Amino acid sequence: MTESPITRVARATPEPVSRRVRGLSDRAIAWIFVAPTIFLLLAINIFPLIWTIRLSFTNYRANRLNREVEWVGLRNYERILTDDGIWMNMQATAHFLFWTIVLQVLIGFTLAWLINRKFRGNDLITTIIVLPMMLSPAVVGNFWTFLYQPQIGLVNYVVEFFTGIPANSFSMLGSVTLAPWAIVIVDTWMWTPFVMLICLAGLRSIPDYIYEAAEIDRASKWRQFWTITVPMVLPFLMLAVLFRGIENFKMFDLVVQLTGGGPGNTTLLASIDLKREAFEKWRTGYSSAYAIILFVTVFGLASIYVKALNKVKER
Amino acid sequence: MTMKRLLAASAVTAVAGLAASASQAQDLTLCWAAWDPANALVELSKDFEAQSGITMNFEFVPWPNFADRMLNELNSGGQLCDLLIGDSQWIGGGAENGHYIKLNDFFDANAISMDDFAPATVYAYSTWPKGTPNYYALPAMGDANGWFYRKDWFARPEIQEAFKAEYGRDLAEPKTQRELMEIAKFFQGREIDGQTVYGASIFTERGSEGITMGATGALYAWGFKYENTPGSYDMEGAVNSPAAVEALEFYKELYQCCTPPGYDNAYMEQSLDAFKSGQVAMAMNWFAFFPGLYADPNTGGDKIDFFVNPGQNVEASTLGGQGISVVSYSDNVDGALEYIKWFAQPDVQAKWWSMGGYSCHRSVLEDPDFVNSAPFAGDFLEAMAGVQDFWQEPAYAELLLAMQERLHNYIVADQGTAQEALDGLIADWTETFEDEGKL
Numbered sequence: 001m002t003e004s005p006i007t008r009v010a011r012a013t014p015e016p017v018s019r020r021v022r023g024l025s026d027r028a029i030a031w032i033f034v035a036p037t038i039f040l041l042l043a044i045n046i047f048p049l050i051w052t053i054r055l056s057f058t059n060y061r062a063n064r065l066n067r068e069v070e071w072v073g074l075r076n077y078e079r080i081l082t083d084d085g086i087w088m089n090m091q092a093t094a095h096f097l098f099w100t101i102v103l104q105v106l107i108g109f110t111l112a113w114l115i116n117r118k119f120r121g122n123d124l125i126t127t128i129i130v131l132p133m134m135l136s137p138a139v140v141g142n143f144w145t146f147l148y149q150p151q152i153g154l155v156n157y158v159v160e161f162f163t164g165i166p167a168n169s170f171s172m173l174g175s176v177t178l179a180p181w182a183i184v185i186v187d188t189w190m191w192t193p194f195v196m197l198i199c200l201a202g203l204r205s206i207p208d209y210i211y212e213a214a215e216i217d218r219a220s221k222w223r224q225f226w227t228i229t230v231p232m233v234l235p236f237l238m239l240a241v242l243f244r245g246i247e248n249f250k251m252f253d254l255v256v257q258l259t260g261g262g263p264g265n266t267t268l269l270a271s272i273d274l275k276r277e278a279f280e281k282w283r284t285g286y287s288s289a290y291a292i293i294l295f296v297t298v299f300g301l302a303s304i305y306v307k308a309l310n311k312v313k314e315r
Numbered sequence: 316m317t318m319k320r321l322l323a324a325s326a327v328t329a330v331a332g333l334a335a336s337a338s339q340a341q342d343l344t345l346c347w348a349a350w351d352p353a354n355a356l357v358e359l360s361k362d363f364e365a366q367s368g369i370t371m372n373f374e375f376v377p378w379p380n381f382a383d384r385m386l387n388e389l390n391s392g393g394q395l396c397d398l399l400i401g402d403s404q405w406i407g408g409g410a411e412n413g414h415y416i417k418l419n420d421f422f423d424a425n426a427i428s429m430d431d432f433a434p435a436t437v438y439a440y441s442t443w444p445k446g447t448p449n450y451y452a453l454p455a456m457g458d459a460n461g462w463f464y465r466k467d468w469f470a471r472p473e474i475q476e477a478f479k480a481e482y483g484r485d486l487a488e489p490k491t492q493r494e495l496m497e498i499a500k501f502f503q504g505r506e507i508d509g510q511t512v513y514g515a516s517i518f519t520e521r522g523s524e525g526i527t528m529g530a531t532g533a534l535y536a537w538g539f540k541y542e543n544t545p546g547s548y549d550m551e552g553a554v555n556s557p558a559a560v561e562a563l564e565f566y567k568e569l570y571q572c573c574t575p576p577g578y579d580n581a582y583m584e585q586s587l588d589a590f591k592s593g594q595v596a597m598a599m600n601w602f603a604f605f606p607g608l609y610a611d612p613n614t615g616g617d618k619i620d621f622f623v624n625p626g627q628n629v630e631a632s633t634l635g636g637q638g639i640s641v642v643s644y645s646d647n648v649d650g651a652l653e654y655i656k657w658f659a660q661p662d663v664q665a666k667w668w669s670m671g672g673y674s675c676h677r678s679v680l681e682d683p684d685f686v687n688s689a690p691f692a693g694d695f696l697e698a699m700a701g702v703q704d705f706w707q708e709p710a711y712a713e714l715l716l717a718m719q720e721r722l723h724n725y726i727v728a729d730q731g732t733a734q735e736a737l738d739g740l741i742a743d744w745t746e747t748f749e750d751e752g753k754l
Contacts, residue, residue: 059750063390064412064709150577174579176728262521263579264728265720280383281713282390283750 049295056289063282076289085265086273086290093270095180096187096255097248101241103188108195109237113229115196116203126200130193137190141257144186148172148258173259176266183255183267187248195240202236203229238309242302249298270294342370343650346385346396347637349375350583351607352456355671362666363657369650378583379523386712389414389642397645398654400455400637403439408709410443415451415640421652422450427659433457436675439704440638445546452638453655454675456603459624459698460532460633461691462495463590463608464488464597466620468507477501488622492536492565495597495625499573502596514573516589516598517566518582521723524715525582527705528633529599530566530722532624535631535703537562548748555737558628563733565627567726579727590614599624601635602698605691606671621691623698634702636673710747717743 024032056076060069080086115126132140147153148171156167172182206228214224252271255261261268261276274294278287345360347353353375360371374395376384382402388395389409401409409415418441422429429437429450436454443451468474469486478486478501489495499514506512518529531539537558543549553559575594578585583600590598591614600608609615624632639658641651657663664676668688673695679685686693706714718740725736748754 063386063408066413151575153577168576171577171579174577174727176730256522260522260580262723262727264724264730266728276716279387281716283713 052288052291055285056292058285060285060288061282062284069285072285076286077293079286080290080293086270088265089268089270089273092180092265092267093249093251096184096251096267096269097245099181099184100187100191100248101244103184104192104195104244105237105241107188108192108240109199109233111192111196112199112203115200129196132190133193135190137253138257140186140190141254144182144189145173145258148182150174174263176263179259179263179266183258186258187251187254190254191244191247195237195244198236198240198243199233202233205236206232235309235313238305238312242305242309245305246298246302249294341368341647341650342372343397343647343654344372344374344395345398345400345654346374346376346388347400348381349377350603352603352672355667359663359667359670359672360654362663363654366657367650367653369653371654379520382523382712389644392644394642394644394646396642397647397651398639399642400639401452402637403634404705404707404711404715406440406443406451406638407707408711409640410449410451411709413643416643416648418450418453418641418655419448421655425656427453427656431659431661431677432675433677433680433699435699435702436636436638439634439702439707440636440675443707445707452640453659454636455639455658455672456636457673457675457695457699458601458603458635458637459695459702460528460599460635461602461605461621461623461694461698462597462599462625463605463619463621463691465590465593465595465614465618467618468502468512468596469620474507488620489625491625492533492562492627496565496569496573499569499597503573510593512593513575513589513595514597515569516578516581516586516595517569517574518586518599519570519574519578519723519727520580520582520585521719521727522580523582524719525580526722526726527715527718528635530563530726531633531703531705532599533562533566533569533627534559535633536624536627536629537565538628538631541706548754550741550744554741554744555734559737560733562627563722563725563736567729567733570726602673602691602695603635605695606689609690621694623694626701629701630697631701631703632698634704636675708751710751713747714744717747 057071057073058069059072059076061067111129115122115129135143147155150156150168150171153167153172155172156170159165159170160167170178172178210228210232211224214228219227250271251269252275255267255269256272259267261272271294274287274290277283277290281287345356347356353373357371357373363369364371382405385396385399385401386405386408387393389399389412399415406415410417421427429441429448432441432454436457437450438446440454441450441452443449475486478484478498481501482497486498486501489498495515501514502512503514504511518525520526539556539559539562540553541550543551543553574581575589578589581589583604586598586600587604587608589595590608591611593614605621608619611619623630639655641648641655645651658667659676661676661678664674664679665682668674668679668685674680680696680699682688686696705711705718708714721736721740721743724730725733731739745754
């Protein structure tokens with residue numbers, strides 16, 4: 001019987017070395033494997049976070065390296081939390097977040113429910129529906145800017161066709177009333193397919209025998225929907241809401257392309273404002289405090305939400 | 316043998332690498348905005364390449380991203396640019412933060428005199444602190460915000476007649492801001508050659524500097540001042556004076572009454588597009604674009620003419636233009652200085668003007684033939700005589716963004732009053748100057 005290569009390597013290993021290796025506990029070996037990841041995590045995530053927290057208590061400006069940095073305590077936080085403009089931006093963000101999620105869940109779930117039926121061309125239609133989410137947000141932003149253009153844009157002509165309101169009499173991106181809805185529409189157009197795909201995965205995970213059992217019990221389609229489909233898809237739906245919520249809380253590129261935060265500050269979402277403070281005004285200390293406030297907000301909301309999600313899963 | 320070959324190959328590679336880096340050190344990169352004059356500068360710089368043997372590279376960034384991109388580059392100590400043609404407002408930050416090299420000794424050593432350049436341009440583009448003989452740039456590109464209009468429409472008898480019937484005077488280039496609005500109102504919604512046209516295209520852009528550059532055209536004409544006493548940062552009563560309020564209300568009315576639909580975020584490109592597509596009778600834009608507009612086959616030539624920003628209480632225009640600076644982080648400072656020395660020569664400046672650049676050299680501007688050298692040359696001289704600039708403080712970006720926000724909120728988003736907008740602006744600027752330790 002020949003020796004295996006591992007046995008040969010073990011036999012060839014000098015005694016002092018093999019003794020050392022034998023001396024490593026499982027925990028130590030686990031640490032050796034995990035250490036590089038932990039090091040990267042500390043270097044890329046944790047250290048910048050701690051550094052940002054530190055900067056948030058100073059008046060540091062990254063473009064004034066020769067200026068003395070002063071410790072200002074909670075002044076940055078106080079200024080942010082008492083600034084009416086920032087609360088307006090938070091309202092704009094909340095409006096965007098709420099309506100995009102509501103519309104994307106409603107439309108995404110409906111589309112998934114329809115697509116889940118077996119019919120000819122199902123795959124082709126699914127592919128066409130998911131196309132928008134494959135595009136770059138910058139491209140989508142530019143593309144919709146043209147669609148919304150009052151003189152040549154398709155949207156205004158469609159509105160004129162159905163309502164009789166002259167196409168060039170209103171501007172979707174230039175009106176204080178319409179602009180917040182204009183960005184909601186574009187985000188919904190782009191990301192509803194994502195919600196649809198998650199819902200579709202949920203719908204397809206429901207075993208057929210549950211519906212068959214319900215049929216035998218003479219449950220109506222409506223009752224099957226509310227007592228089988230909705231509860232079983234709910235965890236997926238909540239996951240989609242979590243993903244979209246976090247993404248849209250930090251929405252930047254699409255809205256910058258569409259409105260740049262305007263008209264006025266109507267669509268100035270928190271992330272756009274933060275970028276301006278940090279990299280256009282270069283108020284690094286102030287913007288660090290702003291970033292921490294946003295981080296705590298999104299982290300807190302996400303934590304509460306994840307707990308709720310786990311409860312739903314346990315049911 | 317194999318080892319010898321390996322060593323030889325390594326040596327050749329090392330020598331080639333060193334040679335390449337030596338040759339790269341001879342290259343110069345000039346950074347500027349991507350627009351018509353930049354293309355002219357590329358052509359002009361070929362003479363420098365031929366004379367010096369230095370290869371010129373260019374980094375041109377579209378205007379809406381220019382400040383963002385270049386200020387980030389400077390703030391990070393980047394070595395992308397050896398030479399930077401930066402906006403006039405950057406001079407304070409460039410000097411105080413050590414981004415630009417002070418050029419006084421170099422000018423003295425090479426007999427380059429600032430007296431050879433138009434005083435307004437030296438003051439605006441080169442000096443920091445303002446008005447002191449501390450030079451951080453050579454005036455490179457004079458510019459101001461001006462106007463152009465459809466001369467062929469203005470000349471039509473039926474239009475002349477209709478205008479006279481409505482306003483009791485001949486339709487001609489406006490002499491005041493109020494006249495400008497009357498003309499804009501007259502053209503707004505009018506049918507010309509079967510197409511609906513609009514009064515004027517003005518700057519309303521929110522993201523960078525657009526609406527500020529446009530609205531200051533009206534503010535300066537009404538006599539707007541940033542401070543009661545220059546250098547005092549005493550803004551109450553100056554920034555929000557009754558004249559300033561009136562000017563801002565005027566600009567808002569001009570936006571509401573007389574611009575094409577959807578021009579709520581318009582700057583240079585949109586203004587040019589509106590004019591070239593035959594949508595507007597008048598448009599504002601920087602003089603830098605005027606050579607290109609005049610050469611346009613569809614709306615240039617006989618169809619276009621130009622006028623300086625009309626006054627109201629005073630004659631004044633918004634300053635544009637830039638100086639050329641040597642970036643202190645450059646690894647080829649000597650080459651960059653050599654370029655500036657070459658660029659400052661009177662014959663190069665004359666060629667610069669002939670190719671579409673706006674020279675600031677007095678030998679060019681004071682040439683008796685200058686006024687007739689282009690249809691907009693006289694207007695340019697007139698504009699440069701009354702230019703006013705935005706704050707040039709190191710905190711310029713913060714000051715500008717505050718004004719952008721206040722003006723866009725009032726003019727485009729129709730929120731609050733002009734008085735509230737200007738009062739709010741003082742509050743924002745006061746906060747900035749307090750942070751800066753200047754108040």
